[in-house]
Amino acid sequence: MNESTSTAAVIGGSVTGLAVATGLNNIEDFTQVTVYERQEYDEKRVDCGEAINDTTLIPLEKTPKNGFVNDIDGFQLHVYESTDRRLEADPLATSDLRCDPGYICERDTVERRWADRLASSSVEFRTGRSVSPAEYAEIVETYDYVIDASGQPSLTLKSKGKTEEYTGDMIALNATVEGDFSVYVNRPRIFFEGYVGYAWSFPKSEHHANVGIGWAGEQRPDDYFNALKSAAERNGFPIPEREQVNIATIPKGPSLDPGTVYFPEGNVFLVGDAAGIANRYQGEGICQGIRSADLLTGLIAGGNESAYPQELYKLMKSEYRLAHLMRGAWVEHEDPELLAAVTEALDGLTIDEITRQPAVVIRHILNRPMTAAKLISDTGMIRRLYDSYTDSWEYAVARGS
Template sequence: MGMKVVIIGGSIAGLEAAINFSEFCDSVVVFEEHKEIGKPLQCAEGWIHFTGVKPYISGRKVNEVDVIILDRRYNYKTSFSIKINGSVEIINRPEMEKKMAKMAEDRGVQIFTNTKVTLLGLTKQFSDYDLIVDASGYPSQWCREFGGKKPYAPAVQAICEKDANKITTFLHPELDGYFWIFPMADGGSKVGVVSFTKPKAPLRKLLDEMMKTTGLYDDGFEPVSYTGGLIGCYRNSPFVRELNGMKAALVGDAAGIADTFAGEGMTKAVISSRVLAKCAKCGLIDYYEKEYYKVMRGHYFLVSIFAYLRKNFTLLNLLGKSGILGVVNRLAVR
């Protein structure tokens, strides 16, 4: 094979790429701009089980999702529950990324932390390499250097000590997104909000208003700290590009493949990196984007149904209370 690969980003997408490329490449190098693998952590750590992809560590399985529909003043309007039977698992993401990093290093991958690099710089420093994998998250390193910045979904979440035993989502008629309560893997919970279009007010303000009106503060969900970030959920195509005679491929959030229903990206990051490595091993890197969507097209179709229903409360409530959404969920995660 004799391939040489350099990867930008030491989070899930980059580490998964490193693990897979190490199986057949002569050299794999990873550059991570932060000081420590697994930090900082900004996501809710919900891993959706679909296409048979499992996390590298055991987590906390969730069996039920409560959906609460609010009115414009954040008062309770109606609700229903969806049985998901463990199809969502809450993982300790920093712990998993550290395990992935060790797996990669045990296979000969070199990982350099606290090192920020550029695509242009890598084409000069690693001119004898065959592929650059952009796993830099959102916005991608490619967009930072060459433009083409894509839309994104901003998210803010409060870390609370009070535990939760299920996922709760709150839908508001003026929010193109949702509020959530997510249990944490080792106890405690995260209460947050995401908007897939520009929100009418700062998310932190919307989150505070929702928590006050719904009584979450009174129920003990007192924030200990806050975090947040940008979710890359709009496709950054093409996934494979040319730069100074080298191939550059985008994976994970850098490719914009988190969906616009749940905003989940961890499993998609793993799948995209595996598909890229498989294509590269067969000498078919240019087919990577096509192959990814061949694997995921059924899932994205069903997710689009959920995203549509999220904005149509009457139909959503009807399907939710009838149990049909539970069936759709089982099809989406298969």
């Protein structure tokens, strides 16, 4: 490695890879940053929901031209007993969550505009084809740093025969549809319906929306598309055409132990989905991926990149802990009434609080003693509490302080 200058390859050019390229391009010592992306930015790229809860992480002006099409107030949760109900059925509970920096986006546009900005500031893009195993090996040999943002399973772990490390246990279908969303355009809806997962309708405007459904755990439909169709009928959003529907597998997080997010022998780092970063409770991965990218590039700028595995765990620990506990309200109890009570206890909180601040969530639930008592009256929930606060629920490694 040249002591005064460095080069970097970023494999994968979605939001996480673009965040890595942005951070590295801002480091004076880097003379070359190259992004390898298998698709073209003017093609349809997105195969997930298009809500971005913290758009302050993206260095673009928040305008429709840049893909930020609906500045939302927050989200409204609807909890139902089951999927066996009429459209007119009232929910067991609703809850409004705040999300001041949130937008529903045209993510294709966000990524294209972000890539254009980077290309105009000397970042090189090689797009339109996948990196082969031979090319991957050559990239590792050629560049001083290689950051893998290729998703799951990552190109790096494929090359090492470690794809079994992944635990992608969320399946999600989504599509963009036309309809009348004026009633809740400023507060998109999420529908909990008695299974481990949820459906959603995220308006981009009064007239079109990203809609979908996702599942986690063992309960899965025999026909995913028909399950999405039924969810649309129950929850009052348009049924997508089959050819419009995207399907994705989401890592449950934390899927990988620290030893598999950094490989010193090639100076290879994994970020975002490639590192198993996703919220295990609700599947969100966009902001998590960007935060992992920002963490890594900050450590590289300070010459402390070897600390990345442990610092990544510290960054995500509160989120992992809270997701493990919140998921327990579904898995351990299978009680829609209890989930409804927990949902009502969260009313008024921010998305950041319910995903990253366990103390805030626990305090709000404790303000409802009967709900709190019922929630922890199960041995499975007690085990989850113990596991969460001893950091022992996913893998057994020494993490230090």
